[in-house]
Amino acid sequence: xxxxxxxxxxxxxxxxxxxxxxxxxxxxxxxxxxxxxxxxxxxxxxxxxxxxxxxxxxxxxxxxxxxxxxxxxxxxxxxxxxxxxxxxxxxxxxxxxxxxxxxxxxxxxxxxxxxxxxxxxxxxxxxxxxxxxxxxxxxxxxxxxxxxxxxxxxxxxxxxxxxxxxxxxxxxxxxxxxxxxxxxxxxxxxxxxxxxxxxxxxxxxxxxxxxxxxxxxxxxxxxxxxxxxxxxxxxxxx
Numbered sequence: 001x002x003x004x005x006x007x008x009x010x011x012x013x014x015x016x017x018x019x020x021x022x023x024x025x026x027x028x029x030x031x032x033x034x035x036x037x038x039x040x041x042x043x044x045x046x047x048x049x050x051x052x053x054x055x056x057x058x059x060x061x062x063x064x065x066x067x068x069x070x071x072x073x074x075x076x077x078x079x080x081x082x083x084x085x086x087x088x089x090x091x092x093x094x095x096x097x098x099x100x101x102x103x104x105x106x107x108x109x110x111x112x113x114x115x116x117x118x119x120x121x122x123x124x125x126x127x128x129x130x131x132x133x134x135x136x137x138x139x140x141x142x143x144x145x146x147x148x149x150x151x152x153x154x155x156x157x158x159x160x161x162x163x164x165x166x167x168x169x170x171x172x173x174x175x176x177x178x179x180x181x182x183x184x185x186x187x188x189x190x191x192x193x194x195x196x197x198x199x200x201x202x203x204x205x206x207x208x209x210x211x212x213x214x215x216x217x218x219x220x221x222x223x224x225x226x227x228x229x230x231x232x233x234x235x236x237x238x
Contacts, residue, residue, distance in 0.1 A: 001063050003143035008043055012178050013142065017043035019190040020122055020203075023171055024091065025051030027207050031118050033088025039077055039109060040095030042122070045070020048093055062099075078104035082112040089113075092121045096154075097145045103157060110161050115212035119163065122205055124148045125170075130202035133176040141176060151204045163208040170201035 007013045021043075028051060036054040038046075041061035049057050060073045060080065075081050077099055090109045096102035109119055124130050126148040134141040134148060155165060171191045 001144060003139065007142050010178060012174075015190060016172070017047060019171065020093070020205075021048050021050060022191065023169060023205050024048050024093075024120065024122070027120055027167070027169070027205060028052045028054075028089070031089045031120075033114075033117070035087045036089045036091070037080075037082065037087045037112065038091045038093065039080070039105065040093055040098065041071055042093035042095075048091065052089075054089060078108055080108045080112055084111050085114050087112045087114065087117060089118045089120065092119070094122050094124070094145070096121065096149050097123060097147060100146065102147075102149055106154075106157055106161070110163075110210065113210045115210060117210045118166070119158070119208045119210065120205065121154060121208075122203065123151065123154065124172075124203050125201065126150050128172075128200055128202035130172065130176045151206060154206055158206075158208045162211050164211050166207040166209050168207070169205045170203070171205070172201055172203035173199045174202070175199070176202070 008017060028049075031052070031054065033054055034056055036049065036052055036057045038049060038057070038059045041059060042048060045059055046057060049059075058072045059070060060075055060077070061071045062075065062077050073081065077095055078101055090113055092105065092109060096105055099105050113119060124134070124145070126135075127150070130141065131148050134145060140146065151168065158165065173192065174190050
């Protein structure tokens with residue numbers, strides 16, 4: 001985690017986190033409720049949640065080194081100390097790529113979400129320039145990442161759990177290298193493809209809603225009244 005924190009403090013890391021805060025801010029603009037939970041520490045604590053309209057925000061990390069005054073709880077990401085159905089929105093900022101069992105983290109996020117709650121996941125694309133750099137680097141890239149989870153695999157997991165995919169956005173149109181000179185600082189090309197940066201996107205944001213399916217259909221009031229009246233009539237005889 002120390003290597004990852006050092007990378008995030010560099011120019012490319014700071015630019016990436018600032019871009020992801022903007023992307024998340026747009027996605028969180030229509031997410032409401034009482035409780036928002038960020039599972040995993042990415043960047044400066046609540047930096048990614050700055051634009052959220054949910055006031056009660058909790059950041060949970062898995063290691064004491066992340067407790068820099070911006071983390072509220074330390075716990076395993078696959079065993080969250082949170083009651084079931086207690087959270088309105090969960091943010092997973094590259095958390096699935098840092099854990100040994102990413103599916104267990106998704107299941108825990110599903111457990112703590114309320115019905116109709118929303119799940120937002122940031123991830124790197126394996127089949128991209130950043131994915132190639134990560135595969136070629138023994139320590140991973142960014143440092144500490146165990147694997148990259150494709151958007152389509154994550155979609156399959158969420159659909160199996162009964163989620164509705166609300167939206168998907170791809171971003172990070174930048175080479176996976178630290179900028180050299182002052183004029184090479186990462187700019188808007190992290191978020192948008194341009195004429196001079198026709199690179200494929202290297203990251204994505206997936207937003208999904210937890211759906212509730214009742215075992216028995218709920219009848220409308222008009223239908224219930226009609227059935228009550230019909231039930232009160234005399235039954236016809238032969």
